[in-house]
Amino acid sequence: MITCKEFLNELNEFLDETVGPETKAELQRHVTECPNCFVIVDTTKKTLKVFRGVTEKMIPGDVHDRLMKALEKKMAAKAAPPPTS
Amino acid sequence: MPASESGAVADPGVFDESALVAKARAGDAAAFNDLVTRYERKIFRLAKHITQNDEDAEDVLQEAFLKAYEHLPDFQGQSKFYTWIVRIAVNESLMKLRKRKSDRTVPLDEPLDTGEDVVVREIAVWEDDPEKKYSREELANILDEAVQSLRPAFRTVFVLRDIEELSTEETAEALGISVPAVKSRLLRARLQLREKLTRLFKRKGDNVFDYM
Numbered sequence: 568m569i570t571c572k573e574f575l576n577e578l579n580e581f582l583d584e585t586v587g588p589e590t591k592a593e594l595q596r597h598v599t600e601c602p603n604c605f606v607i608v609d610t611t612k613k614t615l616k617v618f619r620g621v622t623e624k625m626i627p628g629d630v631h632d633r634l635m636k637a638l639e640k641k642m643a644a645k646a647a648p649p650p651t652s
Numbered sequence: 653m654p655a656s657e658s659g660a661v662a663d664p665g666v667f668d669e670s671a672l673v674a675k676a677r678a679g680d681a682a683a684f685n686d687l688v689t690r691y692e693r694k695i696f697r698l699a700k701h702i703t704q705n706d707e708d709a710e711d712v713l714q715e716a717f718l719k720a721y722e723h724l725p726d727f728q729g730q731s732k733f734y735t736w737i738v739r740i741a742v743n744e745s746l747m748k749l750r751k752r753k754s755d756r757t758v759p760l761d762e763p764l765d766t767g768e769d770v771v772v773r774e775i776a777v778w779e780d781d782p783e784k785k786y787s788r789e790e791l792a793n794i795l796d797e798a799v800q801s802l803r804p805a806f807r808t809v810f811v812l813r814d815i816e817e818l819s820t821e822e823t824a825e826a827l828g829i830s831v832p833a834v835k836s837r838l839l840r841a842r843l844q845l846r847e848k849l850t851r852l853f854k855r856k857g858d859n860v861f862d863y864m
Contacts (some may be wrong), residue, residue, distance in 0.1 A: 607843075610777075610850055611846045614845050615842070617791070617795065617815070619784050630713065637714050637718060638717060638721065641722070647862065
């Protein structure tokens with residue numbers, strides 16, 4: 568039986584499912600037997616879900632316009648022939 | 653649709669970035685603009701998450717794409733263009749933070765992986781769909797504050813991995829840190845955010861054991 572500390576160190580691998588089947592089974596067993604770690608897994612999953620749910624921000628239209636204008640200026644400066652004296 | 657110019661691909665969700673980059677390198681302004689259009693939202697969003705400020709995020713966005721355009725001939729194509737532009741944007745964002753007086757005392761590349769134990773204090777079940785108690789705007793503010801409370805070194809890793817959904821390897825490359833450092837910082841970032849949200853979202857008067 569692994570300890571809670573060992574479990575927590577593997578939490579991300581467990582959540583991201585990047586562990587091998589054996590470790591996964593061991594971690595899974597710990598979660599079913601340990602109420603605290605069960606809650607930690609559940610609330611960490613929910614934390615990530617909440618963040619992913621609300622971060623679909625659009626770029627403000629004027630920010631996009633100013634970016635394109637700045638790039639246009641840069642490109643024009645690059646394309647322009649060097650000044651002749 | 654700009655992606656259609658980039659060549660046929662089997663999966664419509666994947667586009668041939670390298671073809672666009674090659675065109676842009678050859679001086680095709682439209683190809684570079686396609687890259688900008690494709691990534692500007694992500695770059696703006698990540699800059700806003702790191703700097704926590706609209707004005708700084710816009711500066712970062714412009715600086716990042718102007719620098720990318722300028723240095724396009726130096727881009728070797730060994731990494732993805734996206735990872736490259738992310739790296740530029742992260743560096744610009746961190747420079748913004750360094751310029752801020754309040755952050756001057758916080759070194760951004762502090763050694764954080766000291767093997768300290770991961771601390772979990774708050775263990776409580778959440779209410780059902782706690783986010784529904786808040787308006788979208790209120791929730792966005794709560795999450796912004798939570799992210800802002802993380803140390804910059806944790807915050808950048810969290811933003812790249814969990815918001816921009818870069819892989820661990822891409823995050824390591826974009827930040828110039830090791831894969832184990834990404835993993836360690838991500839674990840701490842996730843647990844700290846979980847802790848903060850639990851304080852707000854926990855079900856009152858609950859016994860953890862009822863949940864099993």
